[in-house]
Amino acid sequence: MEETTVKAVIFDMDGVLLNTEPISKQAFEQAFKSVKKILDEQTYQEILGRSLSDISYFLSDKFADIKIGEKIIQERDRFFLNYYQENHVEVLPGVCSFLEYLTKRKYKLAVATSASKETAEFLLKKANIFHYFDAFSFGSEVVNAKPNPEIFLNAAEKLEIEPASAYIVEDAVSGIVGAISGGFIPVYIPEKEVDEEFTSEFKCQAFRDMESFHLHVIESNFQQALER
Structure with missing residues (x-):
C-alpha cells in the first residue's frame, strides 16, 4: 500500500486514544x-x-x-x-500532538469505537479531544461488532473516503482483523508487547506507542516530499 494514498486516520478509542x-x-x-x-x-x-x-x-x-x-x-x-x-479522563501519551499534526496536514480524522454514542462523546469531550474529529462511528450504530469491519466502513462512509486510503489504529486483535477484512491499512499499537507472529501473519504495521507511529508518518511524508 503506497503511503501517498493515505487521506484519513480512523482511531479506536479505548486503549488507543484514552487510557480507559x-x-x-x-x-x-x-x-x-x-x-x-x-x-x-x-x-x-x-x-x-x-x-x-x-x-x-x-x-x-x-x-x-x-x-x-x-x-x-x-x-x-x-x-x-x-x-x-x-475522575479525569487520561489521554494516552503522544495522542494530542499527533492529532494536532494530522489536523494541520489536512488528514480526515474519525473515531470508530465499540462504545455507545453517549459514553464515547462524554469521554472524548471530557478529555478535550472531541473537536479534532470529523466523524464518529459508534458501537450503538452498527449491527455487527469487530472483527466485522462494519464499524470502520461506517466511519469511512461518513468521511467520504475509500477504505484503502485510511489507516485504522487499533490495540486489539479483533480490530486489526476487521481493518484488514474491510480493506483498510491496519496499524497495531497493542497494550502489551507486539506479537511478532501475529503481525507477520496479518502483515500489519506495529508500533510500541502513538509517538512511534507519529514519527513514522512524519518520516513517510518527508520522504514523499523529496520524491515529488
Whole structure:
C-alpha cells in the first residue's frame, strides 16, 4: 500500500486514544463479582474490543444464562460511568500532538469505537479531544461488532473516503482483523508487547506507542516530499 494514498486516520478509542482500559477491566471485574463470577484473563481477552451488546450475548452463552450477560453489562456501565463522572479522563501519551499534526496536514480524522454514542462523546469531550474529529462511528450504530469491519466502513462512509486510503489504529486483535477484512491499512499499537507472529501473519504495521507511529508518518511524508 503506497503511503501517498493515505487521506484519513480512523482511531479506536479505548486503549488507543484514552487510557480507559484499566478502569474498564476493573468495572468488568466488579460486574462479574456482582453475579458471583470471576473474570479470568482469557475471558477478558475474548471480550476485549467487542461492543457491549455483543459481550452481553457472549457471556450469556458462556454461562448458559440468558439474563447474566445483561446484568454484567449493566453493572459494568454503572461502575465505569460513575468513575469518570468523578475522575479525569487520561489521554494516552503522544495522542494530542499527533492529532494536532494530522489536523494541520489536512488528514480526515474519525473515531470508530465499540462504545455507545453517549459514553464515547462524554469521554472524548471530557478529555478535550472531541473537536479534532470529523466523524464518529459508534458501537450503538452498527449491527455487527469487530472483527466485522462494519464499524470502520461506517466511519469511512461518513468521511467520504475509500477504505484503502485510511489507516485504522487499533490495540486489539479483533480490530486489526476487521481493518484488514474491510480493506483498510491496519496499524497495531497493542497494550502489551507486539506479537511478532501475529503481525507477520496479518502483515500489519506495529508500533510500541502513538509517538512511534507519529514519527513514522512524519518520516513517510518527508520522504514523499523529496520524491515529488
